[in-house]
Amino acid sequence: MIKLANVAAAFGEKQVLQDINLEVAEGEIMVIIGPSGSGKSTILRLMIGLLKPTAGEIWINGREISRMAEDELNAIRRHMGMVFQYSALFDSMTVGDNVAFGLRQHTALNDAEIAKTVRRKLRMVGLTGQERTMPSELSGGMKKRVSLARAIAIDPEIVLYDEPTAGLDPIMSTTIDRLICSTRRLLGVTSVVVTHHMSSAFSIADRIAMISGGRIIEVGTVSEIKQSSNPLVQQFIHGWVNSGQIARRRSSKT
Amino acid sequence: MALVPFLETIGRLIIRYLESVGKVLLLLGASLAQLRRRPDMGQVLRQMAHLGADSLPIVLLTMLFTGMVMTMQISHEFIKYGAQSSVGGVVAIAMGRELAPVLAGIVAAGRVGAAITAEIGSMKVTEQIDALRVMATDPVAYLVVPRLIACVFMLPVLVVFADVIGTVGGYAVATAYAGIGSYTFTHSIKVFAVVNDVTGGLIKSMVFGAIIAIIGCYKGLTTAEGAEGVGRATTGSVVTSMILIFVSNYFLSYILYR
Ligand SMILES: Nc1ncnc2c1ncn2[C@@H]1O[C@H](COP(=O)(O)OP(=O)(O)OP(=O)(O)O)[C@@H](O)[C@H]1O
Ligand SMILES: [Mg+2]
Numbered sequence: 376m377i378k379l380a381n382v383a384a385a386f387g388e389k390q391v392l393q394d395i396n397l398e399v400a401e402g403e404i405m406v407i408i409g410p411s412g413s414g415k416s417t418i419l420r421l422m423i424g425l426l427k428p429t430a431g432e433i434w435i436n437g438r439e440i441s442r443m444a445e446d447e448l449n450a451i452r453r454h455m456g457m458v459f460q461y462s463a464l465f466d467s468m469t470v471g472d473n474v475a476f477g478l479r480q481h482t483a484l485n486d487a488e489i490a491k492t493v494r495r496k497l498r499m500v501g502l503t504g505q506e507r508t509m510p511s512e513l514s515g516g517m518k519k520r521v522s523l524a525r526a527i528a529i530d531p532e533i534v535l536y537d538e539p540t541a542g543l544d545p546i547m548s549t550t551i552d553r554l555i556c557s558t559r560r561l562l563g564v565t566s567v568v569v570t571h572h573m574s575s576a577f578s579i580a581d582r583i584a585m586i587s588g589g590r591i592i593e594v595g596t597v598s599e600i601k602q603s604s605n606p607l608v609q610q611f612i613h614g615w616v617n618s619g620q621i622a623r624r625r626s627s628k629t
Numbered sequence: 630m631a632l633v634p635f636l637e638t639i640g641r642l643i644i645r646y647l648e649s650v651g652k653v654l655l656l657l658g659a660s661l662a663q664l665r666r667r668p669d670m671g672q673v674l675r676q677m678a679h680l681g682a683d684s685l686p687i688v689l690l691t692m693l694f695t696g697m698v699m700t701m702q703i704s705h706e707f708i709k710y711g712a713q714s715s716v717g718g719v720v721a722i723a724m725g726r727e728l729a730p731v732l733a734g735i736v737a738a739g740r741v742g743a744a745i746t747a748e749i750g751s752m753k754v755t756e757q758i759d760a761l762r763v764m765a766t767d768p769v770a771y772l773v774v775p776r777l778i779a780c781v782f783m784l785p786v787l788v789v790f791a792d793v794i795g796t797v798g799g800y801a802v803a804t805a806y807a808g809i810g811s812y813t814f815t816h817s818i819k820v821f822a823v824v825n826d827v828t829g830g831l832i833k834s835m836v837f838g839a840i841i842a843i844i845g846c847y848k849g850l851t852t853a854e855g856a857e858g859v860g861r862a863t864t865g866s867v868v869t870s871m872i873l874i875f876v877s878n879y880f881l882s883y884i885l886y887r
Contacts, residue, residue, distance in 0.1 A: 449765040463756035
């Protein structure tokens with residue numbers, strides 16, 4: 376379970392997030408949408424303690440993490456995974472070593488068991504047999520999927536996905552969407568997914584939170600968001616350039 | 630008045646400088662605190678191999694020519710005053726106490742310190758450091774400690790090679806160019822040089838190794854965004870390490886050879 380209470384964040388003088396209140400229930404898939412630069416990645420970084428909030432509280436599984444020391448945080452992070460927006464693969468290691476990293480650091484599994492897990496996770500993201508490839512030899516979309524395999528390698532309870540389907544072809548995007556849903560179904564994983572793909576947001580989300588200008592302007596189920604009366608939400612999910620643009624055009628035609 | 634903003638600027642610079650000194654010391658403290666746990670010996674050995682292989686050829690070349698040029702210069706003068714029997718000892722002592730540790734340190738700062746900063750800096754700007762933290766791995770324990778240990782123990786090894794090759798270079802020039810007898814040269818080393826001339830240099834080089842590793846890691850971990858940031862951090866790392874090596878060398882000499 377994740378809970379943000381009155382959270383604010385800033386970079387130097389620049390206020391990036393204000394008054395963030397958000398609860399993600401256990402086993403829920405929460406999708407965060409919002410314009411570029413609105414602070415979506417920043418919310419994920421707050422949730423995993425990479426960034427300290429300037430105000431408010433962040434609760435992970437009933438523990439307040441915003442004032443924790445790094446050692447304590449690490450105990451919590453062992454049950455969390457994160458897919459970075461730009462993959463953040465360790466470029467000095469092979470794909471296999473990247474995926475195995477968490478297992479080697481934090482479990483007592485032997486090499487054979489680790490190799491087996493790595494093979495399975497790579498298969499789940501459609502990268503069978505790529506263990507020995509170096510990240511520099513991969514395309515952007517393939518890196519993304521390795522990052523995903525690395526995040527779920529330790530079977531975390533909470534996974535944060537920062538644009539997991541960005542740069543993937545439509546079929547691979549659907550595969551990843553299904554993977555997010557099936558990890559939830561099989562392992563009861565709590566997921567927070569940042570995405571710009573509205574179709575995938577609508578297909579995987581239990582609830583959607585829309586963020587704009589550093590604030591959460593709407594939270595609700597897929598149908599609630601689709602029927603939202605907030606013009607900003609409508610504009611965003613339909614990709615209109617001016618709010619209500621298409622609606623106006625349509626109504627003038629008929 | 631223009632004086633106030635001027636003073637403010639100076640004050641700000643001093644504060645920023647002291648702040649980074651503090652942060653470097655904190656990083657050193659954090660690394661030492663990590664030594665409670667057993668460091669990843671595989672990583673340490675990999676770093677040592679890397680470091681040694683990277684720097685040894687240049688260290689050898691540098692020291693060979695330093696020993697040669699130094700002998701060429703002093704033998705000329707010494708012979709004028711009839712002191713050719715001191716040449717070997719002076720060369721060996723200068724090598725052991727000062728030239729080998731300082732020059733090996735400078736070479737290592739340029740090779741190893743720069744490599745450390747570039748590597749960690751590019752990890753920083755591509756969020757790999759964040760990825761380490763997300764995977765519950767302390768970047769200090771994982772990245773800094775192995776490099777610190779490797780530098781502290783590898784630099785003395787380089788210095789041993791440097792001592793030998795520098796003296797050999799001196800010997801070659803003394804016998805072949807300056808006409809000093811081979812026995813005169815080696816005997817002079819035996820008469821003048823003592824063990825402390827070498828061990829003192831080795832102690833120095835351990836300090837230099839620590840400087841190179843900590844500054845290299847600090848500059849890497851504090852790299853600003855972008856490829857440009859990595860470049861700037863790398864030059865900064867080399868320059869800072871070199872300055873610290875020269876300055877600390879003076880005080881170490883004062884302590885070790887008073
Ligand atoms: N390290 C940083 N230093 C300064 N400002 C930052 C930093 N990281 C992010 N910001 C600022 O914080 C704001 C939110 O950034 P964030 O990366 O969270 O946006 P985002 O919603 O993830 O955008 P995108 O969809 O483009 O990934 C932006 O205005 C950005 O300029
Ligand atoms: Mg982002």
